[in-house]
Amino acid sequence: MEKELKYVDLVEQPISMHPKKFALWLFMVTVVMIFAALTSAYIVRQAEGNWLEYDLPQIFYYTSALVIISSVFLQFAYASAKKDNISNLRLGLAGAVIFGSAFLVGQWYSWVALVDREVFFVGNPAGSFLYVFTGLHAAHLISGVIFLIIVLISTFKYKVHSQSMNTMEMATTYWHFLGGLWLYLFMFLLLNH
16 A cells, blocks of 8 residues: 655745834834944044044943943833733833933033034034034934933833733834944944944
């Protein structure tokens, strides 16, 4: 008796992602490409000479700590949302907003410190690049703080909880991305100024 071979077509499950998450990831890839282009341009222009030598403001160390602390608060909020601990979720989001806003204030004061050191936006390209890096990052961080505030408001309407994590996941992903981007920029500037 012959055995009959049967071919079974396995239907592959398509990889699915919420459209808003997909759009966020595309946006983050775009931001990475922008900053990769800018840091590459920085290195090329620096090699041409006529480059202003200056020390980075001390406040950059403090703002780096602030962005790390804000990420810790947001991770706490994310873990709290998964456990349906709404009060801790709100606390974590509020902490992330406060420390994120403090980071932005610190960036403003870093510009004041740069002006005190006679590093200006116009003039030497070394200063121009620094202002573009920090200003562009600050613009993205403002959008991140607004996003966190929107999610925080949503928690008071009970729209964020263990069964509804989409906006919380997106906010957490974007915020950690912005924190990592700042740390990359800071290290890049430390090594290449």
